[in-house]
Amino acid sequence: MSKKVGFAVIYRWRLHPGKEQQFRQAWEHGTLLLMTKRGGLGSRLHQAEDGTWVAYAQWPNRETWEQARDLRSVDAEISRLMSDAETEEFSPIFLAPVADHLKHARG
Numbered sequence: 001m002s003k004k005v006g007f008a009v010i011y012r013w014r015l016h017p018g019k020e021q022q023f024r025q026a027w028e029h030g031t032l033l034l035m036t037k038r039g040g041l042g043s044r045l046h047q048a049e050d051g052t053w054v055a056y057a058q059w060p061n062r063e064t065w066e067q068a069r070d071l072r073s074v075d076a077e078i079s080r081l082m083s084d085a086e087t088e089e090f091s092p093i094f095l096a097p098v099a100d101h102l103k104h105a106r107g
Contacts, residue, residue: 005041006059006062006097007062007064007097008056008095009056009065009092009093010057010092010093011057011090012052012054012090013088014052014053015085016086019085022081022084022085023081023086026082026085027082029075029078030075030078030079031045033078034057034068038064038067038071038074039068040058040065041057042058043058044056062094
């Protein structure tokens, strides 16, 4: 069964050289926990050509995202590992989907 995406967030970071794998592993575990424990619909992590890292996260609605954000970290160690890898975290960008023609991959 597919859940409707009503809200999305783009996150961006700069990472310390050599900490990319640490960040990626922590991000993957954190994303899975947000999906299973906080109602998140998943996320994709990208590395941009300018060296920044970008994640696109989907949520059923803004309220679910706000509730997840307002709770204590889903895992303190994951938060610590991500923060340790970051040199800079940019302000999130909030998105309301208007049209959806994204092919949803499984697997």
